[in-house]
Amino acid sequence: MRQPLLSPRPTTLDRSTFVEAYGGIYEHSPWIAEAVWDAGIEAHHDSPAELAGAMATVLDAASPEDQLRVIRAHPDLAGKVALDGGLTDASSHEQAGAGLDQCSPEELARFERLNAAYKTRFGFPFVMAVKGYHRREILDAFEVRLTHTPDEERHTAIAQIHRIAQLRLDAHTA
Numbered sequence: 001m002r003q004p005l006l007s008p009r010p011t012t013l014d015r016s017t018f019v020e021a022y023g024g025i026y027e028h029s030p031w032i033a034e035a036v037w038d039a040g041i042e043a044h045h046d047s048p049a050e051l052a053g054a055m056a057t058v059l060d061a062a063s064p065e066d067q068l069r070v071i072r073a074h075p076d077l078a079g080k081v082a083l084d085g086g087l088t089d090a091s092s093h094e095q096a097g098a099g100l101d102q103c104s105p106e107e108l109a110r111f112e113r114l115n116a117a118y119k120t121r122f123g124f125p126f127v128m129a130v131k132g133y134h135r136r137e138i139l140d141a142f143e144v145r146l147t148h149t150p151d152e153e154r155h156t157a158i159a160q161i162h163r164i165a166q167l168r169l170d171a172h173t174a
Contacts, residue, residue: 004048005046006046006047006172010045011043024090025055025165025168027164032059036054059162067154071124074161077100078095100130100138103135121146126157127157
């Protein structure tokens with residue numbers, strides 16, 4: 001079976017157009033797409049899985065400080081930015097897909113409490129690839145992840161960000 005190809009195909013783009021098309025895959029972090037381009041775009045990068053792997057390699061090799069900047073670029077789940085309509089289109093769609101735009105007042109209050117506790121403990125927002133999860137499952141994941149050490153949670157957040165990137169690239173197929 002043939003693998004799907006990205007649209008637009010990275011091999012057909014110049015650097016500026018590539019960054020415009022794929023610079024938002026990692027939330028507010030176009031430097032990842034720039035680094036992938038600078039390392040060289042080849043035919044296999046036209047596949048969502050291959051481009052996702054190349055982008056993940058860039059972030060994994062980044063300093064802990066740069067990784068934290070990428071994590072901090074993500075919005076709180078069901079937070080004030082979401083409620084005020086300030087999310088990127090991708091984040092808005094992802095949160096709505098998990099029903100986070102339909103929280104009861106009690107669920108919103110729980111999200112607010114957990115977001116605050118998480119940020120206090122780790123210094124960055126809770127990041128989860130929410131596609132396929134219900135808001136109750138997301139709230140439960142908050143509780144579990146609050147027990148992690150800061151280093152464990154930075155690694156977990158990066159893994160979740162890679163999953164978000166893969167899902168976003170999968171949505172770019174023709």
